[in-house]
Amino acid sequence: MDQLVITKAKEILKKTEGNICFHCFGRKLSTLVKNKTHLQTAYEVCDILGVDLKDRHCQICDNVFDKITPELFGKIYNKFDYLNIEFETFEVGTIIQKEIKQKDEELSDELGLNSESIKKHLNRIIATQIASKRNKKIDLIKQDIVVNVNLKNEGKIRIQINPIFIEGKYNKYIRGIPQTEWFCVYCKGKGCRKCNGTGKQYSESVEELLSKHLLEATRGYKSKFHGAGREDVDVLMLGSGRPFVIEIKEPKKRKINLKELEQKINEINKGKTRYTNLKYCESYRKGQIKQSSPETFKVYKAKVCCDKEFDESKLKELEFLNEINQQTPIRVLKRRTDKIRQKHVKELTTQIINNKSFELTIKTEGGLYIKELISGDEGRTQPNISEILGVNAFCEQLDVVEISEK
Ligand SMILES: [Zn+2]
Ligand SMILES: [Zn+2]
Secondary structure (H helix, E strand, O other), rough: OOOOHHHHHHHHHHHHOOOHHHHHHHHHHHHOOOOOOOHHHHHHHHHOOOOOOOOOOOOOOOOOHHOHHHHHHHHHHHHHHHHHHOOOEEEEEEEEEEEHHHHHHHHHHHHHOOOOOOHHHHHHHHHHHHHHHHOEEEOOOOHHHHHHEEEEOOOEEEEOOEEEEEEEEEEEOOOOOOOOOOOOOOOOOOOOOOOOOOOOOOOOOOHHHHHHHHHHHOOEEEEEEOOOOOOOOEEEEEEEEEEEEEEEOOOOOOOOHHHHHHHHHHHHHOOOOOEEEEEOOOOOOOHHHOOOOOOOOOEEEEEEEEEOOHHHHHHHHHHHHOOEEEOOHHHHHHOOOOOEEEEEEEEEEEEEEEEEEEEEEEEEOOOOOOHHHHHHOOOEEOOHHHHHHOEEEEEEEEEEEOOOOO
């Protein structure tokens, strides 16, 4: 054993008057010793110095390591079994008295030792045992669950189950369902006569038609839906679909056969909604899909109706629409900042239905409001279709025909 280790060991014993446990003693010396566990170091140094730390009351940790008992592990495993939880990776987090942490740091400072913190030490001891007993992997960066052990009191166990993320694309084939759950406007979700006690404005949503099956399969607590933009309740989502990420909170089962489930869900929702390419993803995909890149574009089909006959020759002028300055539409002012956004029309074609209505196919940058491009929104969208045609035009029906990949 290195002389420096012995010198430091003597200093530690002097400082603590020998009131230290093997765990803390070994840990304090650990940075000076290679390839030995804290306990191995402690036992060897004690042998050399002829001291025994057995039955000492440790003035650093208050003998907190004695709380790591078979009973504690029994409690942890009971919790796993009670929750019937499925996981591959985990980490342990312990809660200890603040004073213990302080005392430990003080001693390290006084002796100029940069030893492992007491919490890390405790976490590691507990985690190592769980890992070998249950054949699981410790992962401190990204883990399925965190086992929180409260050593302040009688070892309360709390399991934090981290979410899973699934991405895919959806289609909406009927009007009248929102993308995500909407609270009833009268009761704000509490349930009232207007909503038949459901608390919801619409009985179904694109999210719920998917999430109820995912929650059932994963035994999750709840879900959160992140769409790459959203269409209005009365707008269809056709083509290859709109990208989304769905987050499942507290899943007790993490590995499910998504291919099989996708088929089943689509069978059930046939003619209403469809979900494709479901696959597991990382949480950062939430943000990624929400940020539409400049190259993304959307194709819409709209049925436009006018209050009086329009001039057919003016219809041709619409094909030259390019730069649109759109101030936040009146109908979304509550949700979005009032400002002017500049968007571009990439392609536009029309097909006459009769002398007062026509079908419009328009390819634009994401984020352009089509209903307002048609009506003009009291002049807040410039230029606009009503103005060019010299009539009051409005959008009677709208479908998203395609959203580009990138
Ligand atoms: Zn100790
Ligand atoms: Zn209500």
